Amino acid sequence: MIVSNWRKALLPILLSVVLLFSACSSKEPSKYAQVQKDTTGRNAPVAVAKNAEAGGDFNKFFPEGSAGYARVFSQEKKGFAEAKLNKDGKNVAVLSISDTSSLPATAKKYEKSISKLNNYPLLDEPALKSTGVLVNNRFQVKVASRDASFTAEDRQLWLQKFNLGGLSTLK
Amino acid sequence: MSKSIFELVDELPTGGLTVMSLNALDFVIPGQWQNIVGFDKTIELVTGTDDPDYIQAIGERAVALYNDKSEGYQTAMWLYNTVDSGSRLLGAAAIANKVGQNFSMLGFLGNITPKAETAQTIDLSVKLVAEIVAFCQINGIPGDSVGDFLAALGDYGGESLMRMAALVCFDGLIPLGPDFIGMVADKMGGMSPKELEGNQTFKGIKDQIPGGDTGGKLGFITESFGSVSGWMSDFVSSRGLTPQKVVGNLRNFVEITDDKLDYLGAFLDVSTNYYSHTGTQTLARRLIERAAAEM
Numbered sequence: 476m477i478v479s480n481w482r483k484a485l486l487p488i489l490l491s492v493v494l495l496f497s498a499c500s501s502k503e504p505s506k507y508a509q510v511q512k513d514t515t516g517r518n519a520p521v522a523v524a525k526n527a528e529a530g531g532d533f534n535k536f537f538p539e540g541s542a543g544y545a546r547v548f549s550q551e552k553k554g555f556a557e558a559k560l561n562k563d564g565k566n567v568a569v570l571s572i573s574d575t576s577s578l579p580a581t582a583k584k585y586e587k588s589i590s591k592l593n594n595y596p597l598l599d600e601p602a603l604k605s606t607g608v609l610v611n612n613r614f615q616v617k618v619a620s621r622d623a624s625f626t627a628e629d630r631q632l633w634l635q636k637f638n639l640g641g642l643s644t645l646k
Numbered sequence: 647m648s649k650s651i652f653e654l655v656d657e658l659p660t661g662g663l664t665v666m667s668l669n670a671l672d673f674v675i676p677g678q679w680q681n682i683v684g685f686d687k688t689i690e691l692v693t694g695t696d697d698p699d700y701i702q703a704i705g706e707r708a709v710a711l712y713n714d715k716s717e718g719y720q721t722a723m724w725l726y727n728t729v730d731s732g733s734r735l736l737g738a739a740a741i742a743n744k745v746g747q748n749f750s751m752l753g754f755l756g757n758i759t760p761k762a763e764t765a766q767t768i769d770l771s772v773k774l775v776a777e778i779v780a781f782c783q784i785n786g787i788p789g790d791s792v793g794d795f796l797a798a799l800g801d802y803g804g805e806s807l808m809r810m811a812a813l814v815c816f817d818g819l820i821p822l823g824p825d826f827i828g829m830v831a832d833k834m835g836g837m838s839p840k841e842l843e844g845n846q847t848f849k850g851i852k853d854q855i856p857g858g859d860t861g862g863k864l865g866f867i868t869e870s871f872g873s874v875s876g877w878m879s880d881f882v883s884s885r886g887l888t889p890q891k892v893v894g895n896l897r898n899f900v901e902i903t904d905d906k907l908d909y910l911g912a913f914l915d916v917s918t919n920y921y922s923h924t925g926t927q928t929l930a931r932r933l934i935e936r937a938a939a940e941m
């Protein structure tokens with residue numbers, strides 16, 4: 476009798492132990508699991524807007540290399556163009572122009588901008604070590620530091636070297 | 647279902663034969679390559695930020711870009727992986743060939759397996775073309791533009807430069823010797839499309855190679871190798887690279903018994919995947935740079 480009761484009590488204990496172990500060993504989903512789910516599959520949205528500007532159209536608005544800085548074009552994709560800024564063979568900054576029609580949130584963040592460059596809203600993001608302007612509410616021009624020697628002042632200086640007026644004529 | 651980009655980068659090995667072999671090449675390009683493993687870690691290192699909200703946002707954008715097949719990133723990853731698979735098969739065949747040569751009873755193997763030198767020559771050239779095509783898939787620029795690739799090659803650093811260093815050392819110097827550049831040029835010049843079609847590495851990626859039919863693709867591969875041979879030649883001579891030097895350094899990191907020396911190139915092909923390892927790192931870096939810039 477006592478033996479039978481003992482066995483009956485064992486089953487729920489064993490079940491709890493099994494559940495406890497499976498809970499401990501099951502992996503937590505990655506923080507990118509949701510975006511992975513949202514961007515895969517047949518009906519996933521495209522990453523780049525259909526009418527985004529061709530990256531090659533941005534190239535002519537980039538500043539040339541000067542004063543010991545060499546400019547090397549590094550990426551040219553739909554809605555995006557990028558160039559590296561190198562000094563003495565070392566990459567110190569990255570210049571880019573992107574079409575925010577693919578990422579409206581990017582344009583929206585300029586609403587909290589409190590300063591301007593050539594009348595365009597300017598935003599410095601110290602946590603990203605980058606400074607950008609938004610041209611015609613659509614094209615983000617950005618300079619990002621890739622070395623401690625390239626300061627926030629340097630970023631503004633190089634932003635000014637872009638042909639922002641020319642970029643604003645793009646429809 | 648193919649793996650997500652964050653899984654691919656998170657799961658890169660931190661040790662093992664591939665990593666050891668690449669570390670053994672540090673003497674060629676000192677300090678240029680760190681084995682960066684982990685998606686978030688790569689975001690932190692590329693952008694310099696440790697802000698978790700920014701990391702999340704950049705990571706999400708990079709994932710979205712990778713998952714959009716039309717952006718070409720998955721094609722690049724496929725190229726890197728397929729080249730490594732082809733190399734593994736080639737390496738195994740070359741080892742079988744060598745084994746056949748060493749044992750008279752197995753001499754028939756030497757007839758049914760492709761000559762190691764020819765196979766290694768094609769492997770090197772096709773890997774180079776895969777690098778050009780993957781470069782264009784990732785960074786843009788028309789797929790045919792060897793000239794643009796050459797300009798960018800001068801700016802190669804980090805894991806991309808390490809991949810080229812490994813290509814020169816493991817796929818050039820070790821299996822083909824110090825005159826590998828001239829040897830490849832000669833062999834490619836005298837090669838028939840049919841010979842190319844029999845090669846595993848070529849078969850895997852041929853649809854991505856510009857040139858139309860196999861004859862045209864052979865022409866593109868030969869031209870590409872010719873254009874890059876100047877860069878390769880400078881790379882070797884400026885560093886005084888020799889097969890002995892590379893093997894010597896490799897032996898500091900990887901146990902290589904004397905009997906393996908004969909087919910070390912094939913052994914490396916079979917047991918390492920330096921191409922897809924560094925290719926994954928290159929791809930992650932470019933994706934993250936773009937995602938961070940678009941924020």
